[in-house]
Amino acid sequence: MTAVEQTTTPAASTSNRVHDRRPVTVRDTPRVLSIAGTDPTGGAGIQADLKSIAANGGYGMAVVTALVAQNTRGVRSVHTPPVGFLREQLHAVADDVVIDAVKIGMLGDVAIIDAVSTWLQETVTGPVVLDPVMVATSGDRLLRRDAEAAMRALLPHVDLVTPNLPELAVLADEPVATSWADALAQAERVSAQAGVIVLVKGGHLTGTTACPDALVDATGGLGGDRSLIEFDGLRVDTRNTHGTGCSLSSAMATLVARSGSWTEALGDAKTWLTSSLRHADALEVGSGNGPINHFAELWVSSGMTSGRQDGAGILSGWWEDIAEVRTRIDRLPFVTTLADGTLDPARFAWYLQQDAIYLRAYSRVLARASALAPTAEEQVFWATGAAGSIEAEMELHRTWLRTYAVSGMEVEPSATTTAYLDHLHAATVDGDYGRVVAAVLPCYWIYQDLGERLVGASHAEHPFAAWLDTYADPAFATANARAIEIVAGAVARANETGRDTMRRAFLASAAHEEAFFAEPIR
Numbered sequence: 026m027t028a029v030e031q032t033t034t035p036a037a038s039t040s041n042r043v044h045d046r047r048p049v050t051v052r053d054t055p056r057v058l059s060i061a062g063t064d065p066t067g068g069a070g071i072q073a074d075l076k077s078i079a080a081n082g083g084y085g086m087a088v089v090t091a092l093v094a095q096n097t098r099g100v101r102s103v104h105t106p107p108v109g110f111l112r113e114q115l116h117a118v119a120d121d122v123v124i125d126a127v128k129i130g131m132l133g134d135v136a137i138i139d140a141v142s143t144w145l146q147e148t149v150t151g152p153v154v155l156d157p158v159m160v161a162t163s164g165d166r167l168l169r170r171d172a173e174a175a176m177r178a179l180l181p182h183v184d185l186v187t188p189n190l191p192e193l194a195v196l197a198d199e200p201v202a203t204s205w206a207d208a209l210a211q212a213e214r215v216s217a218q219a220g221v222i223v224l225v226k227g228g229h230l231t232g233t234t235a236c237p238d239a240l241v242d243a244t245g246g247l248g249g250d251r252s253l254i255e256f257d258g259l260r261v262d263t264r265n266t267h268g269t270g271c272s273l274s275s276a277m278a279t280l281v282a283r284s285g286s287w288t289e290a291l292g293d294a295k296t297w298l299t300s301s302l303r304h305a306d307a308l309e310v311g312s313g314n315g316p317i318n319h320f321a322e323l324w325v326s327s328g329m330t331s332g333r334q335d336g337a338g339i340l341s342g343w344w345e346d347i348a349e350v351r352t353r354i355d356r357l358p359f360v361t362t363l364a365d366g367t368l369d370p371a372r373f374a375w376y377l378q379q380d381a382i383y384l385r386a387y388s389r390v391l392a393r394a395s396a397l398a399p400t401a402e403e404q405v406f407w408a409t410g411a412a413g414s415i416e417a418e419m420e421l422h423r424t425w426l427r428t429y430a431v432s433g434m435e436v437e438p439s440a441t442t443t444a445y446l447d448h449l450h451a452a453t454v455d456g457d458y459g460r461v462v463a464a465v466l467p468c469y470w471i472y473q474d475l476g477e478r479l480v481g482a483s484h485a486e487h488p489f490a491a492w493l494d495t496y497a498d499p500a501f502a503t504a505n506a507r508a509i510e511i512v513a514g515a516v517a518r519a520n521e522t523g524r525d526t527m528r529r530a531f532l533a534s535a536a537h538e539e540a541f542f543a544e545p546i547r
């Protein structure tokens with residue numbers, strides 16, 4: 026294979042740090058070394074690192090710091106080989122192989138930290154990512170408390186550090202941040218002190234459906250002189266998050282060595298990690314906090330995954346297929362200004378009018394689904410949805426449009442609304458139940474998914490609080506879950522052609538959803 030090599034300096038440093046940030050030699054398949062502890066169940070530590078490096082396009086190598094008897098439920102014991110043997114492993118790799126990037130995980134104690142630090146300074150020229158592993162998800166300590174100061178002293182010798190919120194607090198020698206804004210400020214202090222880029226991780230934030238991450242570089246070296254770049258993310262509803270920190274840091278080491286950009290690396294790593302979390306439950310590994318599914322995307326795209334054989338698995342694949350559409354919807358000006366309250370009321374009124382037109386027609390399409398339903402229960406479900414949809418349309422006229430609509434405003438369906446409705450009507454023409462229900466599903470699912478985040482933005486003084494609060498209706502969440510189940514059942518019954526028709530109807534509706542939310546503010 027051809028390796029594309031080019032040397033870049035991803036972030037120029039101007040601080041009084043011990044070393045300048047290491048340059049990156051960009052390669053198609055970087056040779057990435059993980060220095061970390063083990064997890065015999067394969068979800069965290071070196072085993073996760075090797076999977077993550079491979080999944081992100083690197084060649085993985087591994088030097089073991091400690092052997093950990095652990096599983097998805099917790100850590101049982103740790104065996105640490107003599108530190109001299111650790112040095113032998115490090116030298117064995119470096120004497121033979123060019124190391125394009127290093128990821129450091131569990132270090133355990135002061136002697137190991139010192140040995141790795143010395144080796145880094147003497148040997149490594151490529152980028153170094155440090156995951157300052159201190160406590161496992163299970164609550165077991167993986168770093169001796171008396172080694173925390175040595176961990177802080179290691180920071181100036183690495184390029185990127187990836188602490189979770191409790192680890193960030195230890196590195197800053199401060200209490201744990203209780204808000205995202207506090208965490209970013211704390212990261213700025215760590216970055217300024219040690220001259221290191223900090224990847225702040227939002228996995229431990231509580232009371233939110235968001236899961237943001239951010240890069241903080243006090244020297245302003247993130248491109249365009251920026252010192253902060255944030256990536257919003259959605260929290261995946263799973264308990265199988267064992268090894269996410271290990272996997273993210275190895276992905277960062279691999280991706281920065283492929284692109285030369287920390288920012289690009291985090292964007293790509295987060296997309297991959299979120300997808301690996303979404304497919305985590307399908308692995309069914311262990312009874313505690315199970316691992317993420319590192320290769321899910323590759324398995325799905327090569328048709329190898331068995332999860333796609335059942336209806337629910339296929340549907341979660343479609344949901345994955347529209348991940349980018351969903352991310353774009355989240356970032357649309359109409360959505361962001363509705364969330365922060367700065368939305369122009371005239372634009373809101375225009376949206377409501379189009380929504381009313383949509384709901385009237387959508388009700389008829391749901392009635393068609395009811396007419397085609399194979400069981401009485403499904404017939405009732407869609408008929409109830411049809412009634413709810415037309416009632417919602419009438420309610421819009423009774424209340425919201427009275428408040429917001431300005432007389433003389435355009436009430437014709439826009440081209441975007443017309444295109445969406447034409448697509449839904451077309452899905453009903455051949456009496457194919459699967460096609461109709463696949464076409465109507467994105468309206469349920471995307472509305473519910475987006476609504477969960479919009480509810481979080483509501484507060485007593487919010488100008489659109491009354492509207493945002495409507496998204497909190499638990500009945501809608503229940504209806505959405507049932508709609509997903511019904512469509513999964515229809516997928517399971519369909520043959521390959523039928524599934525393909527359903528998938529195309531689903532994807533097209535998702536694209537129409539995006540256009541619908543984009544249209545009020547262009």
Ligand SMILES: Nc1ncnc2c1ncn2[C@@H]1O[C@H](COP(=O)(O)OP(=O)(O)OP(=O)(O)O)[C@@H](O)[C@H]1O
Nearest residue numbers: 189226227228229236259260261266268269270271
């Ligand atoms: N439920 C989730 N949904 C989506 N992303 C998540 C979720 N949990 C964690 N992440 C992401 O996983 C990465 C690791 O975050 P976290 O804050 O959990 O670090 P950690 O505690 O070091 O991980 P670990 O679970 O390996 O100890 C971050 O990118 C975070 O945004």
Ligand SMILES: Cc1ncc(COP(=O)(O)O)c(N)n1
Nearest residue numbers: 062063069070161162267268
């Ligand atoms: C060897 C090793 N390294 C790191 C972790 C942290 O991972 P998690 O916090 O997900 O348990 C772990 N459990 N084991």
